[in-house]
Amino acid sequence: xxxxxxxxxxxxxxxxxxxxxxxxxxxxxxxxxxxxxxxxxxxxxxxxxxxxxxxxxxxxxxxxxxxxxxxxxxxxxxxxxxxxxxxxxxxxxxxxxxxxxxxxxxxxxxxxxxxxxxxxxxxxxxxxxxxxxxxxxxxxxxxxxxxxxxxxxxxxxxxxxxxxxxxxxxxxxxxxxxxxxxxxxxxxxxxxxxxxxxxxxxxxxxxxxxxxxxxxxxxxxxxxxxxxxxxxxxxxxxxxxxxxxxxxxxxxxxx
Amino acid sequence: xxxxxxxxxxxxxxxxxxxxxxxxxxxxxxxxxxxxxxxxxxxxxxxxxxxxxxxxxxxxxxxxxxxxxxxxxxxxxxxxxxxxxxxxxxxxxxxxxxxxxxxxxxxxxxxxxxxxxxxxxxxxxxxxxxxxxxxxxxxxxxxxxxxxxxxxxxxxxxxxxxxxxxxxxxxxxxxxxxxxxxxxxxxxxxxxxxxxxxxxxxxxxxxxxxxxxxxxxxxxxxxxxxxxxxxxxxxxxxxxxxxxxxxxxxxxxxxxxxxxxxxxxxxxxxxxxxxxxxxxxxxxxxxxxxxxxxxxxxxxxxxxxxxxxxxxxxxxxxxxxxxxxxxxxxxxxxxxxxxxxxxxxxxxxxxxxxxxxxxxxxxxxxxxxxxxxxxxxxxxxxxxxxxxxxxxxxxxxxxxxxxxxxxxxxxxxxxxxxxxxxxxxxxxxxxxxxxxxxxxxxxxxxxxxxxxxxxxxxxxxxxxxxxxxxxxxxxxxxxxxxxxxxxxxxxxxxxxxxxxxxxxxxxxxxxxxxxxxxxxxxxxxxxxxxxxxxxxxxxxxxxxxxxxxxxxxxxxxxxxxxxxxxxxxxxxxxxx
Numbered sequence: 016x017x018x019x020x021x022x023x024x025x026x027x028x029x030x031x032x033x034x035x036x037x038x039x040x041x042x043x044x045x046x047x048x049x050x051x052x053x054x055x056x057x058x059x060x061x062x063x064x065x066x067x068x069x070x071x072x073x074x075x076x077x078x079x080x081x082x083x084x085x086x087x088x089x090x091x092x093x094x095x096x097x098x099x100x101x102x103x104x105x106x107x108x109x110x111x112x113x114x115x116x117x118x119x120x121x122x123x124x125x126x127x128x129x130x131x132x133x134x135x136x137x138x139x140x141x142x143x144x145x146x147x148x149x150x151x152x153x154x155x156x157x158x159x160x161x162x163x164x165x166x167x168x169x170x171x172x173x174x175x176x177x178x179x180x181x182x183x184x185x186x187x188x189x190x191x192x193x194x195x196x197x198x199x200x201x202x203x204x205x206x207x208x209x210x211x212x213x214x215x216x217x218x219x220x221x222x223x224x225x226x227x228x229x230x231x232x233x234x235x236x237x238x239x240x241x242x243x244x245x246x247x248x249x250x251x252x253x254x255x256x257x258x259x260x261x262x263x264x265x266x267x268x269x270x
Numbered sequence: 271x272x273x274x275x276x277x278x279x280x281x282x283x284x285x286x287x288x289x290x291x292x293x294x295x296x297x298x299x300x301x302x303x304x305x306x307x308x309x310x311x312x313x314x315x316x317x318x319x320x321x322x323x324x325x326x327x328x329x330x331x332x333x334x335x336x337x338x339x340x341x342x343x344x345x346x347x348x349x350x351x352x353x354x355x356x357x358x359x360x361x362x363x364x365x366x367x368x369x370x371x372x373x374x375x376x377x378x379x380x381x382x383x384x385x386x387x388x389x390x391x392x393x394x395x396x397x398x399x400x401x402x403x404x405x406x407x408x409x410x411x412x413x414x415x416x417x418x419x420x421x422x423x424x425x426x427x428x429x430x431x432x433x434x435x436x437x438x439x440x441x442x443x444x445x446x447x448x449x450x451x452x453x454x455x456x457x458x459x460x461x462x463x464x465x466x467x468x469x470x471x472x473x474x475x476x477x478x479x480x481x482x483x484x485x486x487x488x489x490x491x492x493x494x495x496x497x498x499x500x501x502x503x504x505x506x507x508x509x510x511x512x513x514x515x516x517x518x519x520x521x522x523x524x525x526x527x528x529x530x531x532x533x534x535x536x537x538x539x540x541x542x543x544x545x546x547x548x549x550x551x552x553x554x555x556x557x558x559x560x561x562x563x564x565x566x567x568x569x570x571x572x573x574x575x576x577x578x579x580x581x582x583x584x585x586x587x588x589x590x591x592x593x594x595x596x597x598x599x600x601x602x603x604x605x606x607x608x609x610x611x612x613x614x615x616x617x618x619x620x621x622x623x624x625x626x627x628x629x630x631x632x633x634x635x636x637x638x639x640x641x642x643x644x645x646x647x648x649x650x651x652x653x654x655x656x657x658x659x660x661x662x663x664x665x666x667x668x669x670x671x672x673x674x675x676x677x678x679x680x681x682x683x684x685x686x687x688x689x690x691x692x693x694x695x696x697x698x699x700x701x702x703x704x705x706x707x708x709x710x711x712x713x714x715x716x717x718x719x720x721x722x723x724x725x726x727x728x729x730x731x732x733x734x735x736x737x738x739x740x741x742x743x744x745x746x747x748x749x750x751x752x753x754x755x756x757x758x759x760x761x762x763x764x765x766x767x768x769x770x771x772x773x774x775x776x777x778x779x780x781x782x783x784x785x786x787x788x789x790x791x792x793x794x795x796x797x798x799x800x801x802x803x804x805x806x807x808x809x810x811x812x813x814x815x816x817x818x819x820x821x822x823x824x825x826x827x828x829x830x831x832x833x834x835x836x837x838x839x840x841x842x843x844x845x846x
Contacts, residue, residue: 017402020459021451038715039753077749100749103742106657110742113658141654229460232402251694252709258693258700268362268517269414270438 016240017232023059024049026240029247035074036099043134044098050133052233054169055224056216058130062098063239065127069096070246078104078122086115092125097190101125102134105192109138112194123189131190132161132170138194139163139170146200150187157213162201169221171201174214281545283765287674289541292771296782297584297622298789300836301630302637303539306792307833308644309475310812314832315823316342320483320815327352329495331488334389336380337480341466342822346405347376348480349385351393352488360411362445362517365696367397369409371442371484375477377403377456395446396453396696404455405467406477410442413515417441417489420504424493427500429843435511436840437575439795439807441485443515447474462648470532470648471791475808482514482809506814507841513810516793519803520699523690523783526769527716530757531651534767536790539647540633541766543640547632552608556635561599563631563837568592570794570837578798584623591616591624634836655756657742664741664755665729668722671762674770675722686720687776689713701780701802719772721754794837811838 018026027045036044051058077100078090088111090104101122108120128149135145144165151157156177163170193200252258288294300306312318324336337348350373359368372393376384384401391398395409416438423430449471450458467473486509493501504512526533550556571589576582598615602608609632616628633640669676679685689710693700704710715721728751732744741759745752761767769786771778784804785796793806813832820829 016399017454019402019451019454020457022454025451037750037752039751039756040749042753077746080746100752103745103749103752106655106742107746110658110740137652137654140652229457230402232454248694250692250712251697252691252700252702252712254693254695255707257707258702258709259695268411269357269360 016235016237018235018240019232020049020053020228023052023233023235026243026247027062029250030243031098033246033249034070037074040074040098040100040102043102044130047098047130047133050136051130052235053225053228054221055228056129056132056172056221058133059233059235059239061127061130063236065096065098065130066239066242068126069098072096072099074099078125080107081123083107086111086118087120088118089121089123091123094124094126094188096127097122097125097131098127101131105131105134105138108192108194109141109143112143112196116197117193117195120192120194121189122192125188125190128190129159132172135161135163135170135192136168139165140168142166142196144195144198144200145170146193147190148193149190164199164201165196167218169218169225171218172214172216172221173212176211176213178211281542282549283538283541283545286765286768287770289537290766290768290770292769292778292782292786294622294626295537295769295786296779297626298540298786299623299627299630300789300792300794301540301543301633302640302833302836303543303633303644303647304790304792305469305471305475305647306479306809306812307836308469308641309472309479310809310818310835311641311644311829311833312472314813314818314820314829317819317822319818320348320480322487323347325487325491327488327491329492330354331492331495334385335484335487336385337483339476339480343466344464345378346466347378347380348477348484349374349376349380349388349392350481350484351389353393355411357414360414362411362443364446364519364521364698366445368393369395369445370412371481372407372409373477373481373484374400374404374408374455375406375473375480376401377405398453400452400454402454402456405461405473406447406449407453407455408444408447408474408477408481410444410481410514412442413438413440420489421492421496424489424504425496425501427497427502429502429505429508432508432511432840432843435508435810436573438515439511439513439810440482440515441489441512442481443517443805444478444481445517446521447478447516449474468648469644470536475791478514478516478808479812482512482812483815485514486512505843507843509814510811510835511838511841513794513807513812516788516806516808517803518784518788518806520690520701520780520784522787523773523780524699524714524716526783526787527718527773529651530761530767531649531653531764533769534761534764535647535649537766538764539643540790543633543643544629546639547636548609548613550609550636550639551606552604554604557599557604557608559635560631561596563634564592564596564599564628566839567627567631567837568596569839573840574795576795576797581796581798584621587621588624588627591620592627594619595624595628630836637830637833653753653756653760655741655745655752656759657740657745659741659759661729661739661741661744662733662737664744664758665726665733667762668726668729668758672722672758672768675719675772676726678720678723678772680720680723684776685772686717686774688774688778690716690773704774717773718754718757718768719770720774722758725751725754725758811835 024045028041031041031044048058048062072095078092082089104122108118111118142165145163147161160173161170319340321338323338327333332352335350339346352371355370374392420430461467616625689704691709691713795807797805812835
């Protein structure tokens, strides 16, 4: 079905709140999904894949700080979706970069990593250069590089696969974030390995996709929509005679 | 982003602890910066034209009407579906499922396929799936008594009694006017680059204004159907005096709380206008103009009818205050301190509604410097975290800028008496008594004061452990505080975004929240029907479509004349 950006964001916010997300996390998660979908990057599909796991996660478990020094942090997300309170791990990297000029943040054991792009957009708008890097699969090995210039609300994104993966690669379910206060960190494809470019999206491409989504609406899977609606309804309170009294106009207004 | 405090320092703005008190916000009136007024000025300045493309109403007034709007920038269409409604189903509540008319504002053309899609969905409102080219979706119910009286009078060759419109100032009242992506319609983001409707709620206000036009055409059509030989058209003075009603309940409250940056812009715009006005050098012409405005407002409030005892008392107090202000102005010469002295005198002598009325009327005197602000009432809304801030700084920010929130006392049951929630009945927002009604565990988080209080408590304990800790470190320890913290950090930079009231408090009056928003829309004739819902009138007194031309803004005198429609009074018809 076709939905608007505001609808997807609104239903997502309620659904995440019903799952147990804190209010700020529910807002951020729904923004991440709607942002990705509006920019043609499959936010709704990513959510559909992750939703059955997200509903079982313990939302009171925050990413744990494994290691930190002045500009380098490693956090364990406990195999949870990035949609939960992983935004604080990102904010930690932001705070470090603000004070040290550059920071590196590694979030280990996390899922739905692509959805983090929507949150990184917030940091870029605050004037931070951000590059995110993660590997999607081991065979074939796929890498994703997302680069935001400070002040730009949309990134350049590159998905590519390595035809000839090095022997020492390991399955990777983490994400690495590099943030710099004053220097551009755009992705560069220079590499000794043979690459197959799967997707290259420029800022202009993404802006165009967003404009189109605002004009035409966004196509969202019916089953996902029903699931979100059903979750959102858990926040509604059953009506009683007491609740109806004085809630609004009369049930009959033939004046 | 909302305008930060440091930009405002040059002007003598009223302090936020005066302006943002809920009772004062609930005493505001429509002003020349209200959205209805701005829209009418824009339509007149830009010579917007409306034509009837299709008028297919049967002898009962049921069918389809399509209007075409041309602005200097685009073409739009207003599509109205009018149907028979069983009186048993006529309800102003959001839980209603059928209405006398349903309508939509469409960007661009209405092709046959789109009209079919709309005919199948617009009458269903929330239960339909709406097309993304719809900018506004709305519905309205008749005021049956007014409607019958108007049709009968016109059909018998005479004009309706204007007193009917003084009691109830409309033929139709809307019960919801949806924009911003609701039920599949266009997102507000799409309008942000559109100079016709990029101001807050301007597309919605236009749809309401178009319904007013339809209501006149429909009663004239029905009169003609009833009595082709004798029927007359509605006198222009009555057409002008006809507004559109609106029934509003608690649904307005979540918007006010969830859009603090927008509220900041609205209140800041109004306060800046007031500050500009009071700094102007008064002269005798200005004094006389203010007296004339007060005289009209006096008649308006003397005529205003409401069954609500409290609002009646407030109206009576306003009428008495206006009389006293007029006497004060008559005997006070136009010295350079006239406006300052007047406002100081009013603050001491007048009721809140009258104080705010005087402010509203003073703003009317200086359109050239004030109207430019109408383009500054919108903003990009995003609450941003500053994770690098010291937690101690955040705590002192709360103590300096949000001290009102620290008045919350968790041990006092009156301080958390109410809770806000959404009902399973069409998600209607409601208010429940925490100790007596079920559902508090699902409450909407609208009470910002107690939340800030909680954050402050947690910060206090955190700083005992980590005196040099940062905000992000505080949040790693208390992740559920993220939304409150970024709200505090964002709104601390602005004076007027937060309503300074505990929305859980037993003494909190939700009617004040409703009136706050409605006054910025441009509503008049506040007629509370309980402590939780109100009927108001929009566009009463506004010029008609056929009057809206000013040679593209070149004819300043005509523009000023068209814009002078605040606080309308009952017209005297020539035949009476």
